[in-house]
Amino acid sequence: MGKILAVVSQKGGVGKTTTVVNLAAAFARRGLKTLIVDVDPQGSVRYGAGLKKGHATHGFADYLSGQRPLRDVILPTSLSWLRVMLVGSVSDSADHTYYATQIATGDLLPKMLEAAVARCDIVVVDTPPGLGAITRRVLESSDRVIVPLQCEPLVLQTTPQILRGIQDVVSRHPGLTFDGILLTMYEAGNPACERTAEYVRKHIPRSLLFDLVIPRSAAVSDAFAAGQPAVLRAPADPASQAYVNLATLLAERFAK
Template sequence: MRSDANIAGPMTDPVPGPRTESMGADVSRETPSPMDDTPIGRAAQLAVEALGRAGEGLPRPEQTRVIVVANQKGGVGKTTTTVNLAASLALHGGRVLVIDLDPQGNASTALGIDHHAEVPSIYDVLVESKPLAEVVQPVPDVEGLFCAPATIDLAGAEIELVSLVARESRLQRAIQAYEQPLDYILIDCPPSLGLLTVNALVAGAEVLIPIQCEYYALEGLGQLLRNVDLVRGHLNPALHVSTILLTMYDGRTRLASQVAEEVRNHFGDEVLRTSIPRSVRISEAPSYGQTVLTYDPGSSGALSYLEAAREIALKGIGVSYDASQAHIGAQKDPSMVEGIQ
């Protein structure tokens, strides 16, 4: 696979020069068509290669991995990370459920799931004790991907949960009662540390924290980590921070490399080698009700999420990630750039 093309993205790859292949018996297979010499042709080629790589599949976990995507700091890419990692894991052959716990319902929108007020949603599961199976919907265009949507009703759930029995573990009980086989459950949390986030932390075993490569990237993380410790000590002994994902990485700026190095020094092996670049394609995809994996499979953002999903899957079964096999080029390890002076 052409890693040089993936670094810059399909639209910036330089136009190749004249072809000089010999006109042998295999000319129809060896000589690219004129379309391959255009940006659109190359984008299509990258998309086919990316989806082909995803279709290789990955070892499935022995039991369902419940991953909580949390960071109370807004705008760090929680929802974007949740839906694109979920789509990537599904394209790798897994069965994946996204639980949208954010009242804004952005994850539901990005997955093309209808979530107006009358739609059965995760609110009904938490407050009305409706079975999770009755609100889960299959995601269009991505086989093996499902979503439990959020509606605006969820905005009042924080207050309504206060008076309910076992208010912190209602999501956990709903997941335990869900009988369909799943490899992964990804929970998209709201940008706060209220009862909705506590329900997610009680239900999950792993916490994935997206951290943007911007100034004040680590601001506020201390409170989240303290909450994780509190939940682990009192409600969920299995809970731990398993993954840190660097998002909005811009290799052209020195700030990004400094933040990446600081995060790696602080969290060590929990930080994925793969980082997610700042990408217009990633930002555009939700407006079409799609993840970047279906919106532009050949883009650097899509390829980065595919590699991040591969790394998470292999990490979960104790297999070390071979960075030499990644196809993201400079995106895969931003800490290798020049350090802080």
């Protein structure tokens, strides 16, 4: 039986999707059978996961609405150990109410995750920003959770709120292990970023924070724009190496 790893954060744009695709690719490169599941109606995974040319665009929402069987929404990538379940047609629509209600009130999300994890070593779930109904439903079924935190001065104000959110999530879901807060888009030599990281290290307990940070790197956003995880397109880049190191650390933890 594998593990379900959710990547969540109260804030948007902090590097959740980037973390999902790069970690998942790094797990797959280690020979772990990995599935990315995108439940975020924004559907960003589709652009950066290394899907094959001309891939189908249906996904979880189409399974949820009964339009597609589960096997149809699991897509291959350039890596044989990495598959992807996109969020599907809901990402083409502006109104996500029906999708969110189906997830909140039905049991197809936990059932899908249960079926997926029975066939995989790791299922990595990309979630919408915030701790709303969709993310909470994912956390109910997850074994582990990571919270990316963008290295920016606003963190000084939002850290207490972030810690409260994590406490709330962990206390509600006894089956869930909190793996850590991951500092993303870290810029060495940028005084504001260095001060922020220092503040975070001082105010967040060590057990809740990964020692390693993900550097800000053009290779990460360039790779995403080119449809690939950076760990595959620019493996020597420091951000790619940080994601590979994070995958190694997590794979060792999960194996215990």
